[in-house]
Amino acid sequence: MKKQRRAGSRLLMGLVFLFLYAPIFLLIVFSFNSGESSTVWQGFSLHWYKQLFHNRIIMESVYTTLLVSLLATVIATVVGTFAAIGLYSMKRRWRTPLLTINNIPMMNADIVTGVSLCLFFAAFFQGWRSFARWFNEAQDMMELPVRLTLGFATLLIAHIAFNIPYVILNVAPKLRQMDKNLVDAAQDLGCTWMQAFWKVILPEIKPGIVSGALIAFTMSIDDFVISYFTAGSATSTLAMTIYGMTKKRITPEINAISTLLFVTVLVLLLVKNMREIRLERQASRRPAFSPADDTASARVVRFSPDTRRTVKRIAAVAAICAIAAGMFTLGGAARSQRVVNVCSWGEYIDPELITQFEEQTGIRVNYQTAESNEALYSLLMSGGGDYDVIVPSDYMIAQLIEEDMLAELNYDNLPNFSLIDDRFKNLPYDPENKYTVPYAWGTVGIIYDRNKVDEELTSWSALYDDKYAGDVLLINNSRDAFGIALKYLGYSVNTTDEAQIREAYALVADAMERNVFQGKVMDEVFQKMEGGNAAIATYYAGDYLSMVDNQADNVDLAFSIPEEGSNWFVDAMCVLKEASNYEEAHEWINFIASTEANLANMDYIWYASPNTTALEQYPAYYEELYEEPLDPEVYEIMAAPQEVLDRCELYVSLPPKIRALYNDLWITLGI
Amino acid sequence: MKNKLSGFAVPYVIWMALFVVVPILIMVMYAFTTSDFYATAENFSRMGAYLSVFVRSFRLAVIATLVCLLIGYPMAYVMAKEGPGFQRMAMALIMLPMWMNFLLRTYSWMSILENNGLINQLFDRIGLFDLINHIGLAVASEPDKYIPITHFQMIGTSGAVVLGMVYNYLPFMILPIYSVIVKLDGSLLEAAHDLGASSVTVFRKVILPLSLPGVLSGVTMVFVPSVSTFAISRLLGGGTQMMLGDLIEQQFLGGAYNPHLGAAISMVMMVIVVVCMVVMNNFGEGEEQAVML
Numbered sequence: 001m002k003k004q005r006r007a008g009s010r011l012l013m014g015l016v017f018l019f020l021y022a023p024i025f026l027l028i029v030f031s032f033n034s035g036e037s038s039t040v041w042q043g044f045s046l047h048w049y050k051q052l053f054h055n056r057i058i059m060e061s062v063y064t065t066l067l068v069s070l071l072a073t074v075i076a077t078v079v080g081t082f083a084a085i086g087l088y089s090m091k092r093r094w095r096t097p098l099l100t101i102n103n104i105p106m107m108n109a110d111i112v113t114g115v116s117l118c119l120f121f122a123a124f125f126q127g128w129r130s131f132a133r134w135f136n137e138a139q140d141m142m143e144l145p146v147r148l149t150l151g152f153a154t155l156l157i158a159h160i161a162f163n164i165p166y167v168i169l170n171v172a173p174k175l176r177q178m179d180k181n182l183v184d185a186a187q188d189l190g191c192t193w194m195q196a197f198w199k200v201i202l203p204e205i206k207p208g209i210v211s212g213a214l215i216a217f218t219m220s221i222d223d224f225v226i227s228y229f230t231a232g233s234a235t236s237t238l239a240m241t242i243y244g245m246t247k248k249r250i251t252p253e254i255n256a257i258s259t260l261l262f263v264t265v266l267v268l269l270l271v272k273n274m275r276e277i278r279l280e281r282q283a284s285r286r287p288a289f290s291p292a293d294d295t296a297s298a299r300v301v302r303f304s305p306d307t308r309r310t311v312k313r314i315a316a317v318a319a320i321c322a323i324a325a326g327m328f329t330l331g332g333a334a335r336s337q338r339v340v341n342v343c344s345w346g347e348y349i350d351p352e353l354i355t356q357f358e359e360q361t362g363i364r365v366n367y368q369t370a371e372s373n374e375a376l377y378s379l380l381m382s383g384g385g386d387y388d389v390i391v392p393s394d395y396m397i398a399q400l401i402e403e404d405m406l407a408e409l410n411y412d413n414l415p416n417f418s419l420i421d422d423r424f425k426n427l428p429y430d431p432e433n434k435y436t437v438p439y440a441w442g443t444v445g446i447i448y449d450r451n452k453v454d455e456e457l458t459s460w461s462a463l464y465d466d467k468y469a470g471d472v473l474l475i476n477n478s479r480d481a482f483g484i485a486l487k488y489l490g491y492s493v494n495t496t497d498e499a500q501i502r503e504a505y506a507l508v509a510d511a512m513e514r515n516v517f518q519g520k521v522m523d524e525v526f527q528k529m530e531g532g533n534a535a536i537a538t539y540y541a542g543d544y545l546s547m548v549d550n551q552a553d554n555v556d557l558a559f560s561i562p563e564e565g566s567n568w569f570v571d572a573m574c575v576l577k578e579a580s581n582y583e584e585a586h587e588w589i590n591f592i593a594s595t596e597a598n599l600a601n602m603d604y605i606w607y608a609s610p611n612t613t614a615l616e617q618y619p620a621y622y623e624e625l626y627e628e629p630l631d632p633e634v635y636e637i638m639a640a641p642q643e644v645l646d647r648c649e650l651y652v653s654l655p656p657k658i659r660a661l662y663n664d665l666w667i668t669l670g671i
Numbered sequence: 672m673k674n675k676l677s678g679f680a681v682p683y684v685i686w687m688a689l690f691v692v693v694p695i696l697i698m699v700m701y702a703f704t705t706s707d708f709y710a711t712a713e714n715f716s717r718m719g720a721y722l723s724v725f726v727r728s729f730r731l732a733v734i735a736t737l738v739c740l741l742i743g744y745p746m747a748y749v750m751a752k753e754g755p756g757f758q759r760m761a762m763a764l765i766m767l768p769m770w771m772n773f774l775l776r777t778y779s780w781m782s783i784l785e786n787n788g789l790i791n792q793l794f795d796r797i798g799l800f801d802l803i804n805h806i807g808l809a810v811a812s813e814p815d816k817y818i819p820i821t822h823f824q825m826i827g828t829s830g831a832v833v834l835g836m837v838y839n840y841l842p843f844m845i846l847p848i849y850s851v852i853v854k855l856d857g858s859l860l861e862a863a864h865d866l867g868a869s870s871v872t873v874f875r876k877v878i879l880p881l882s883l884p885g886v887l888s889g890v891t892m893v894f895v896p897s898v899s900t901f902a903i904s905r906l907l908g909g910g911t912q913m914m915l916g917d918l919i920e921q922q923f924l925g926g927a928y929n930p931h932l933g934a935a936i937s938m939v940m941m942v943i944v945v946v947c948m949v950v951m952n953n954f955g956e957g958e959e960q961a962v963m964l
Binding site (some may be wrong): 246262 | 781925
């Protein structure tokens, strides 16, 4: 009976641990996969580990994560310990309300803490801006920076803010257990209160401090939500990098870094546990020791505390030095090197170009991506986007110009602008072409897997068809999702007729209701379609071609621009009015507009280039590079011929009222 | 001496005022204003449209919390019955996954649950779908119209979201319960047995009431992050299972910029969660130290 119960409880534990560790085990296994898939095993290789150390984005985010967690832990532990001592020497009347406030960050959902801090920082920056302007005008001894943005400092503050309560919570019970008379006794015996603190209080509450620090560190490392709202665009913790990647293709480098982290922690835990177990065994064996042994161990005991303390002190000093050095190099690098902050879309640049540009000019490129035009706009508005160059699409450019957020460009510093085809100059979004240099253009079409769809798709109707229920991916931005529906219904994508927009909404909502859509995706579409996890999606022509490049064996993708017509778009580079690196931004734009860069980009991202020569030369370039001619069909998908473009419309910026309607309907759709 | 030491808390009190109280006040201010900062209650009256998101969030979070409790309590209980070395190891093993970021672990589930993912591949290998299709074809009234299945739809369902929550937050349930049970006074149990109580009665009358603080803090620690998550519902729910967290995120950094509405939703969520917690803490005297791991 007893044995049975024991077996049962072991079984339960086994199952729980299996549940907890199976996904982790999978992650680890696939970090050794030679292919890029996370579901199909293609052979053993250490390739991703090698790649990992060349991936600047991942390595920097690991560094940021560790630095912010360590600093936040140290600061929170010190402040929290003192605060706990202070709070417990207060009268109850004061202590109780303060402790309740202390509990707020722990009780609140992370997202509420994140959002409130995000709003607080935004408000503070606004206040600071007026103050700095006034201050700079009032005197000219020193110049205060006018523009502050979310970044490492705000991230650190946020981490400290949510760590301190955990420290207090762990220290407080130890303080309560401590005999208050001890402190009085120490003082009666001639200790100053400082000495009493160091010699009496601190040793008593040490276990609480240690466990508080540990929990604070764990919370910092594991945090995503609060960082997401407070780090802004330029700083990224590992979690934020991963979140960004889950939207596109996760590279197995992420598996590799998580394996390394996991193994490190595992080893640390094992060592700690082993040591404790060994110490316990020694302690239980000690009475049996012979006298000789006893003196030996006594000597060890006599010497060891001192040595241990010295070692600890050295370690602490070394750690502090390392952190300080890290901070200085970080700060120093930021100050001395020229940088340009670029925000673009996922999978939208040949990474080689970034390296080339950095080598040529010595300007460091901080390259970030946003998910959609709407998300980019949110980021800019909430003060999270510290960018110089952005690459929005046509209608968003018009909106940004309208709201006076873009800087006029200095075309004297952009000689390569002359290489841009006249077709892409002076378009409706920037009629006098004062703000933009086109980056790429293309069409929106329907992408489907021939192995799952046994007909040629030539109409948008397939998107709303019960036949493909659960296998259709809806594009995750209001403009495209409703624009396509409008086209299908025979209206203009730029209609300002509310009834037509509501009709389009009803069409999409109805399909949603019937569970036609498997999900709403932006760049997640890559892994979904490539891996054969969905049958139909709407996405951009260039991305279709790069999906074909990466499709799994049992997937056969096709693309078409339906008869009803579609949207064609131009993405163009612009400089933000608040850009702190105006000159560098121009150098970057000019570099990207060159024919060579356009060819390289076209080859990498498969979007058509607006550069006349590059567009014409691309087939030849391809042939030279791959020693086979470019399939004319592929070229046609990239650079849609005029008769296709005639079927398509360019988005124009909608009036604010219609934009609000789009937003409302879009949110309602998600419910 | 008392007053001297209480001075230690002053920097933190200022810090709290600045980075805890003021941000929440600002959030409340946003919630009650329009984009031109005119006072309004419109943000709240509009919220009725999002009732179903509230309902879904709370429903899924409650389910996830219950599942965590059902797995976590027995787990904590049997763990506490093991030897000290084993216990320490088990504790470490439960804490360990938390050091790997939860997004990674959630991502791993994605590759397991996809239509073309590991589970569906496995079922396909062992011929489960063929079997089902054979049976389906045989019993279908109109065999021509029968659509053979090739996979089970797991990703993008509410089940997947609950699974993600349970997986990520289970340790938060196990640890507090365990830390309470392990500290139970053994002599109490002996006394109960000596006084003639059966094992079931001992559990019901002694262990369960005494472990209630642990259960309460476990429930809190699972429920609050569950109800407000947005990454899990986004990754495993495929954007079709919109939760409160997604709704809020959309208003700030997502596709529909409106921080005033976002602040209002955050505020309502905060209030509901606090009310839930106060009600729960009245059930049992919520003991602070139970929250400690």
